[in-house]
Amino acid sequence: MRILLIEDDQSLxxxxxxxxxxxxxxxxxxxxxxxxxxxxxxxxxxxxxxDLGLPDMDGVDVLKQLRRKSISSSVLIxxxxxxxxxxxxxxxxxxxDYLTKPFAVDELLARxxxxxxxxxxxxxxxxxxxxxxxxxxxxxxxxxxxxxxxxRREFTLLRALAERPGHILSREQLEDKLYSWGEExxxxxxxxxIHNLRKKIYPEFIQTIRGVGYKLGPAK
Amino acid sequence: xxxxRIFLLIALLSTITLVNFLSALHGYRASMAEAQRLFDRQLxxxxxxxxxxxxxxxxxxxxxxxxxxxLQVWSAEGEMLLRSxxxxxxxxxxxxxxxxxVNFSGYRWRSVTEFFPASSRWVIVAERADxxxxxxxxxxxxxxxxxxxxxxxxxxxxxxxIGWGLSSxxxxxEALQDKRxxxxxxxxxxxxxxxxxxxVKSTNALLARxxxxxxxxxRFSADAAHELRTPIAAIQVHAHNLDSExxxxxxxxxxxxxxxxxxSIERMAHLVEQMLxxxxxxxxxxxxxxxxxxxxLLAREALAEQYGAFAAKNQTxxxxxTRSSVRGDRFALMILLKNLLNNACKYTPDAGRIEVSxxxxxxxxxxxxxxxxxxxxxxxxxxxxxxxxxxxxxxxATTAEGCGLGLSIVRHIAQLHRAQVRLGQSxxxxxxxxxxxxxxxxxxxxxxxxxxx
Numbered sequence: 001m002r003i004l005l006i007e008d009d010q011s012l013x014x015x016x017x018x019x020x021x022x023x024x025x026x027x028x029x030x031x032x033x034x035x036x037x038x039x040x041x042x043x044x045x046x047x048x049x050x051d052l053g054l055p056d057m058d059g060v061d062v063l064k065q066l067r068r069k070s071i072s073s074s075v076l077i078x079x080x081x082x083x084x085x086x087x088x089x090x091x092x093x094x095x096x097d098y099l100t101k102p103f104a105v106d107e108l109l110a111r112x113x114x115x116x117x118x119x120x121x122x123x124x125x126x127x128x129x130x131x132x133x134x135x136x137x138x139x140x141x142x143x144x145x146x147x148x149x150x151x152r153r154e155f156t157l158l159r160a161l162a163e164r165p166g167h168i169l170s171r172e173q174l175e176d177k178l179y180s181w182g183e184e185x186x187x188x189x190x191x192x193x194i195h196n197l198r199k200k201i202y203p204e205f206i207q208t209i210r211g212v213g214y215k216l217g218p219a220k
Numbered sequence: 221x222x223x224x225r226i227f228l229l230i231a232l233l234s235t236i237t238l239v240n241f242l243s244a245l246h247g248y249r250a251s252m253a254e255a256q257r258l259f260d261r262q263l264x265x266x267x268x269x270x271x272x273x274x275x276x277x278x279x280x281x282x283x284x285x286x287x288x289x290x291l292q293v294w295s296a297e298g299e300m301l302l303r304s305x306x307x308x309x310x311x312x313x314x315x316x317x318x319x320x321x322v323n324f325s326g327y328r329w330r331s332v333t334e335f336f337p338a339s340s341r342w343v344i345v346a347e348r349a350d351x352x353x354x355x356x357x358x359x360x361x362x363x364x365x366x367x368x369x370x371x372x373x374x375x376x377x378x379x380x381x382i383g384w385g386l387s388s389x390x391x392x393x394e395a396l397q398d399k400r401x402x403x404x405x406x407x408x409x410x411x412x413x414x415x416x417x418x419x420v421k422s423t424n425a426l427l428a429r430x431x432x433x434x435x436x437x438x439r440f441s442a443d444a445a446h447e448l449r450t451p452i453a454a455i456q457v458h459a460h461n462l463d464s465e466x467x468x469x470x471x472x473x474x475x476x477x478x479x480x481x482x483x484s485i486e487r488m489a490h491l492v493e494q495m496l497x498x499x500x501x502x503x504x505x506x507x508x509x510x511x512x513x514x515x516x517l518l519a520r521e522a523l524a525e526q527y528g529a530f531a532a533k534n535q536t537x538x539x540x541x542t543r544s545s546v547r548g549d550r551f552a553l554m555i556l557l558k559n560l561l562n563n564a565c566k567y568t569p570d571a572g573r574i575e576v577s578x579x580x581x582x583x584x585x586x587x588x589x590x591x592x593x594x595x596x597x598x599x600x601x602x603x604x605x606x607x608x609x610x611x612x613x614x615x616x617a618t619t620a621e622g623c624g625l626g627l628s629i630v631r632h633i634a635q636l637h638r639a640q641v642r643l644g645q646s647x648x649x650x651x652x653x654x655x656x657x658x659x660x661x662x663x664x665x666x667x668x669x670x671x672x673x
Contacts, residue, residue: 009450015457022464080449084509084551101453102489105460166531168524172517211539211576212523 001116002026004045006036006062007078008055012101016049016078019105025112033057040071047115050095052079052086060093067094074115078103114163127162129216132201134162141201148200153178154193161206161216170213224389225382232378233371240367248360259352260319263332266291267343271336275301288351290329294342301341312344321349388413392420404431438499445496452489459485487623494625497555498607501632508549508636512661515544515553515578515585522557523576529565530574541577544585546658548637556633559626560589560654566622568593573648584660590646590653601643605631630656 003020007013008031017027028043030036033054040048048066052059063075074096079086082100090098096118097111117127117136127134131144139155141148150158160169160177174190194214198206207217270293275281285291285304292312293302300309308324313333322329331346388409395407406424409416459482466474500506519539530537546553564574568591577588596604596611603609610624627641634641639658646653 009454012450012454012457015454015461018461019457019464022461080446080453101449102456102493103453105457166528168527170517170520170524172520209523209527209537209539212520212527212537215527 001047001112002028002043002045003112004028004030004036004040004043004048004073006030006033006048006054006059007051008032008053009051016108019109020112023109031055033059033062036062037065037069040066040073041069044071045073046119047074047076047112049076049078052077052081052090060089063090063093063095074119076108076111076115078108110164117163127165129162129165129205130218132205134158143201150197150200151193153189154197154200157190157193158197161214165216168209168213168215174214225379225386228382229375229378233375236374237367237371240364244360244364244367247363248356251359252356255352255356259330259347260332263319263330263345263347264334267332267334267345268336270302270343270345271334271339271341273302288348290346292342292344294344296335296340296342307346311342312346315342322346388416392416396423404428404434435505438502438505442496442499445492445499448492449496452485452492455485456489491623491625494623494629497559497629498625498632501552501555501629501636503632503635506549506552506632506636508552510547510549512545513548513550513553515546515548515587515658516541517543518550518553519557519576519578519587522554522561526558526561526565529562533565533568533570533572535565535568535570535572535574537574537576539576539578541579541588544578544580544587545661546585546637547661548658552633552636556630556656557587559630560587560656563622563626563654564589564591564593564652567591568651572651575647582660583657585658587656587658588653590648590651592646592648592651595645595650595652596643604643605641630654 003025005013005016005020005027007016007029010031013029013031017029020027028039028045030039031054033056036048036050036054039045050059050062054062059077059079063077066073066075075094076097076099077090077095078099078101079090080101081087087098096115099108099111127136132141134141136159139150139152141150141155141158156177157174160174171190178189194206194208204217207215209215266289270291273281273293275293279302280293280300281302283291283302283304285306289304290307290312291302291304292300292307294311294315295301298315303309306325312324312329313320313322313331315333315335317334319330319332322331328349329346330349330352331344333342333344335342392407392409392412395409404427406427407420409420412420459478463474463478463482466478516539523537523539527537561574561576568574572592574592575588575590577590579586579588600611604611605627606624607628608624610622631641634656637658639656642655642657644653644655645651
């Protein structure tokens with residue numbers, strides 16, 4: 001996957017570029033908004049990591065220009081601004097994700113993998129949780145090589161939970177994922193699907209955090 | 221000078237007394253001079269009456285004279301012709317006309333000596349001087365008496381009038397006293413008296429300067445903390461890269477120093493974030509956007525976000541209670557929840573329990589975070605809200621890493637929502653329970669300083 005890093009802080013940009021190359025990504029770098037836009041047009045990156053506080057223009061304006069020039073790369077905003085208006089502004093302008101500084105490199109990499117999957121790119125189209133592997137492209141789920149048949153909704157829930165392993169998703173968030181299929185959801189739909197997933201994979205695969213939500217359990 | 225009121229009272233009463241005394245003295249002198257003239261004239265008249273008294277052949281004639289007067293009539297040749305019974309046998313004064321003061325019979329006398337050429341006689345009349353003074357004293361006393369009796373009344377009136385006159389000073393003192401330490405708004409004194417105006421003006425100017433400098437300091441701190449985010453992010457990334465580069469060398473074990481370095485970076489990052497949160501949640505300056513929110517949903521979101529930390533310590537976390545609406549600022553409430561959860565996680569041992577609950581009642585909405593940690597002694601409840609204060613100092617019993625700003629931030633955000641923060645024992649027997657009680661929706665509208673920024 002090819003990543004364009006638009007970040008004016010030399011030291012941070014060096015560090016991120018190194019970390020991304022270690023992970024196996026190809027990295028282009030720009031220190032200004034203008035340079036970033038021309039590089040984005042020239043290199044056609046899969047993902048753009050964009051700082052908001054650039055010396056020549058605001059990151060949000062860079063993003064707007066990119067979208068106007070129909071550059072459809074996924075954009076992850078990486079900024080020190082953590083206030084809600086900035087977040088909303090960034091996402092409204094067409095960013096796919098928003099991460100605030102300081103951040104854990106693993107978190108950045110996890111988010112990049114999620115963007116990669118969403119774009120249906122590369123090897124990351126398969127998520128491995130212990131001995132369970134989930135192929136996002138073919139919607140195939142296998143446990144220790146054995147295929148598991150899941151309904152479309154069950155797969156949607158599993159995918160949502162697997163995309164950010166270790167994170168809890170609340171019932172509302174899971175309902176939202178089902179809604180996005182444009183269907184009516186009964187009040188206990190999520191519970192029913194979770195029950196089925198546990199039965200089909202194994203009971204501890206999905207954990208309930210009382211009052212909070214669900215997460216994928218410890219890998220077997 | 222301990223009290224302006226007492227000082228003025230004493231000064232005014234003394235002045236009044238002094239002026240009265242001086243005028244009484246003057247009156248005494250004037251009336252004494254007048255009385256002297258009157259009495260002298262009376263003496264002279266008595267002398268004129270005496271001159272034609274028939275004299276017996278064998279002088280002197282002794283007459284009884286009851287009044288404090290003594291009389292002597294002498295011939296031009298120096299023979300005593302007449303005297304009153306008390307009069308001495310010698311001439312009271314030398315034979316020369318005029319008034320004079322003389323001493324005899326153990327008293328002081330005022331005498332008049334006059335020669336009448338028609339009858340060729342000297343007449344001397346004397347009167348006891350002390351009696352005159354007694355009379356004058358009586359007159360004086362009578363004129364001074366009302367003043368003396370009036371002094372307490374004057375004192376009381378002065379006391380009340382001064383009190384009334386100083387009332388605006390008292391108001392100023394009360395306004396200053398009522399001010400909370402962090403309240404730097406101008407004094408509310410409307411239309412102060414001329415004398416207090418400079419005080420009120422300069423106090424307000426001082427408050428304004430203080431406010432401006434606090435604001436500058438707060439802004440600087442917030443900006444500095446914000447600016448530190450990028451370099452800290454860079455250090456974190458470099459440490460991460462160092463870690464993965466060292467792994468490539470396939471060392472027997474990861475160097476210990478790297479772990480320590482990463483731990484320290486973590487701490488520094490946390491401290492900077494906490495400082496930033498502390499400065500930007502200052503209730504007077506926080507640009508709050510109040511909306512109706514479900515506290516239960518916010519708690520769920522915060523719990524989900526922080527779940528990794530609880531899972532790492534194998535702690536059991538529960539969210540109970542009901543959907544509870546509050547009028548609040550989403551961002552600030554998330555910071556509040558994050559801090560309470562963070563504290564609960566940090567100070568609760570591995571495999572401990574944490575329960576978060578939200579309840580709604582007529583009085584408002586309550587958020588409770590309870591843990592099964594060691595708790596905090598009640599005596600420390602007030603102090604732990606102080607910045608950088610940590611129970612037991614830096615060597616905390618649970619050896620948890622913290623900077624001591626969490627509860628200060630919580631209090632800022634609670635103030636912003638006019639919410640009460642209470643500490644107590646958790647329902648797990650030991651452990652801390654933090655309760656944040658939000659007032660009913662309408663009451664929190666706008667919040668403290670919510671319109672600023």
